[in-house]
Amino acid sequence: MPAHDVVLMTTHDIGRRLRSYGHPSVISPHVDSLAEDGVRFARAFCTAPQCSPSRASLATGRYPHNNGVMGLAHPGFDWELDPTVPHLAAVLSHAGFATHLFGGQHVSLHPERLGFTRHHAETAGPAIASAVEDVLSTGRDTRLYLEINFEETHRPYPQVDASRAPDGLDIPAYLPDIPEAVQEMVALEEGIRLMDEAAGRVLAALESAGRAENAIVVFTTDHGIAMPRAKCTLYDPGLEVALLMRWRAGGFQAGAVREELVSNIDVFPTLLDAADVKHPPGVQGRSLLPLLRGETYERRRAIFGEKTFHSYYDPMRCVRTDRHKLIRNFETAFAVEVPGDIQAGAIFRADPSLYSRDRPAVVELYDLDADPLEQRNLAGRAEVAEVEKRLNAELWRWMRETDDPLLEGPVPSPRYRLAIES
Template sequence: MSDAPHRANLVLIDCHDLGRHLGCYGHPTVPSDALDALALQGLLFEQAYATAPQCSPSRAALYTGRHAHDVGMLGLAHAPFGWHLYDGVRHLAHYLGEAGWATAHVGVQHVIRDTPEHVRSLGFDHHAASHTDATTTAAAAVDVVRSATRPYFLNVGFLEPHRDEHGRFKSQPPRAERGVEVPSYLPDTPAAREEMAEVQGAIAAMSEGVGRILAAIDERDDRDDTWVVFTTDHGLAMPRAKATMYDPGLGVALLMRWPAAGLVGGRRLDALVSHVDLLPTLLDGLGLGVPDGLHGRSHWPLLQGVAAPANTMVFAEKTFHTAYEPMRAVRTVRHKLIAHFEVDVMNVPGDVMRSPITATMVDEIVRERPHVELYDLVADPEERHNLIDDPEHADVADELARALVAWMRDTSDPLLDGPVASPYRHATLAKLGLEPDGHPPS
C-alpha cells in the first residue's frame, strides 16, 4: 500500500484514436498545446502500449486491470456487435466509489453500451454529455470539477479524433498553421495531407478541451491534490495503425501530473508500460493497494523513483472488430511477434476503409495473412520485414512464441480452445430456438 497523499482527486481523461500524435511526442505540427504543457508539468511515458488496437477491448483492459478476453470484451460494445463485460467484473469506478470517492463520467465511455443505466453499472454516480463534441464534453466536465465533493473521480472521454460517420475528421476545422506531418507509414500525397490537417484540427479541439478542464482544476485551487492522467485507447484511424498490431496501432500517449505526490518536472519515462498496468498503479498511488486477480502491475514505485521490477514484455489482442480477426501479440523493447489464428486477407476497419488514403494502399494492407510475424523493432521500426523464417532469429521467435502461449494460458484466453463465437451468433441461434452451443433446449 502506498504512503502517498491519500484521498486525492483523480481526473482520468481519455480520447479516441490518438496514438501518440501530439507535439510532446515529437509531432511539432500538431497544435496540442494544453497536452504538451501537461507533459512539461508532469510525466510522459515514452513506451506505453494499449492491450488492443481497438476501442472497447482496449478500454475494458484499461479500466479493469485485466485483459479484454478475460472480462468478456472480445469485440465492440455497441450494436450490432454487442459485447459486454462479464457479470462481476470491477471497473475503476467501483473501487473508488466504494472507498468514498464521488464518481462521475462525462463524454464517450465505450467500455460497454453507452446508456445511462449501463454507465451507472460501472460504478458512476453521474453521467453526462455522451458522444458530444470537444467543446460540449469539456463544458460538462468543467461543471463536475466546479461542483464535485472532494475526493472525486472524474472520467472524461473525448470523441475526437475519431472519424465521423462519413469516414473523415470534419467534426472540427482543419489545422495546418504549423505545417502538416504525414506519418512515415503512410504515403505522402495531397489526399493524405488533407486528412492529416483534419486530424490535427480534431486533436487541437480535444487538447483545448483538456486545457479548459485543467483550468477549472486550478480555479478551484485543486492542482496540488488532483492526480491528472491522460491517455487514449489506441492508434490513429489510419491504415497500418488502428486495428493492427503494428506500433502505430498499439502505441499510446500516457501523461500524468500530481504535484503533491511529486509527479512533476517534465520527466520522460522509458519503462515498458501496458494499459493493463494503469488501474493497479492508480489504486496503489491513492493508498488503496492492488487487488488480487489483476493482470497488470503497479508502477507506483517507478513514479516515486524507487527501483522496482519492470515489464520485459507487453501483450496485445484482437478477436473481433467489424469482422472476426483473431490475433495475439507480444512485444519487448527490441522485438515483436504477432500470431494470426484465421486465414483471410487483412481486414481494415470500416471507418479506415472510407479514407482516401486507404485507396492508395490496398495492395499493401489487403494481403494474405502470414501465420506468424516477427519484427526487429530497432532495425525495422515500421515492421515491414517479417523475420519469422530467418534462421538467425529462430531463438527469438521461439522465446516470444512460448511467452505468448504462456500468457494466453495464464489469462484464460478462449482462443486456445478454438474459434470464438460472437453475441451476434448467439442471438441468431436464439431466434432459431437453439442454445448457444447450437443444440435445442434440453
C-alpha cells in the same frame, strides 16, 4: 498522503500524435502541459488496437480476454464487460468517491452498471468542459473521480483546408506519400486541436477549484491513429499510445520522460495506489507508482497485445520486447484490417489494393531496431531461430497463464450466441 481526486482524460484514435511526442505541427499545448508538469511515458502501449477492448483494459486493469470485452461494445456487436469484473468507477465509488462520467464510455451497453454516480451524456468537447466546470464548482470535501472521454479526434474528422500543410507536418512513414495523406493528417490534427481546447478548460477548472495540487491526472488515448495499417493491427502504430501523468503532491518529477515498456492495464492499479484504495482480485496490471516515486520497480520485459473481433473475427496475439515483436495470426484474413470509417477516408480510397491482399503468414517476427515499420517478416529464418523460439514460448506462456479462450478453439461472438439461442 493519498491523492484526493482522480482525473482520467481520454480521447479517441491519436496514438502518440501530440507535440510533446515530437510532432511539431500538432497544436496541443494544454495536454502537453501535463508532460511539462508531470511525466511522459515514451513507450506506452495498449492491450488492443481497437476502442472497446482497450478502454475495458484501462477501466479494469485486465486484458480484453479476461474482462469480457473482446470486440466492440456497441449495438450489433454487443460485447459486454464481465459483471464479475469491477470497473474503476465502481471500485472508487465503494471507497467513497463521487464518480462522474463525461461523454461516452464504450465498454458496456449498460453504463448504469459501471458504478458512476452520474453520467453527463454530452459528447462535444465544449459541452463536456462546461459540465466538468459545473461539477468542480461545488464543495472541495468530496473526493472525485472524473472520467472524461473526448470524441473530437474520432473519424469523421473536421472539415479543413488542407491545400497548405502546416509547418512541420510529418506523415507517418507507413502511409503512402500522396496528397490524400496530407489531407487526412491535417484533418486529424484539427480534431486534436479542438480536443486540446476542451482539455485545457478541464485543467483550468481543476486549478480554479483548488483541486489541482492533490489530484492525479492522467491523459491517454485508446489506441493508435485511425489510419490504414495502424488502428486494428498489432503493429506498433496500432498499439502505441500517449500516456501522461501529473500528481504535484505525489512526488512525480516534473518534465520526466520514462522509457520503460508500460501497458495501459497499468493505469488502473496506479490510480488505485495513488488514491490508497485496495485492488480488487484479478488485476493483471502493474502499478507505476513505485517507478514514478523512485522506489523499487520491476520493469516489464515485454508487453502483450491482442485482437479478437472488430469489424469481423480476426484473432491474433503478440508479444513485444525492447527489440522484437512476434505476432501469431489464428485465422485467414486480409493482411491488415481497415475499419469502415478508415475505408471511407481518402488514403484508403486512393488505392484499396494496398490493404486488400491476403495475409501471407501465420507467424510474423520483426526486428524493431532494424525494421521499425515492421515490413520485413523474419519468421522462419535461421539467423533468428532462437529469438523466434523464445518469443513463441513467451506468448504461449502468457496465453496459458491468462486463460486465453483461443487455446480452447474459435471464440464465438455475442451475435453468434444470439443466433444459436433465438
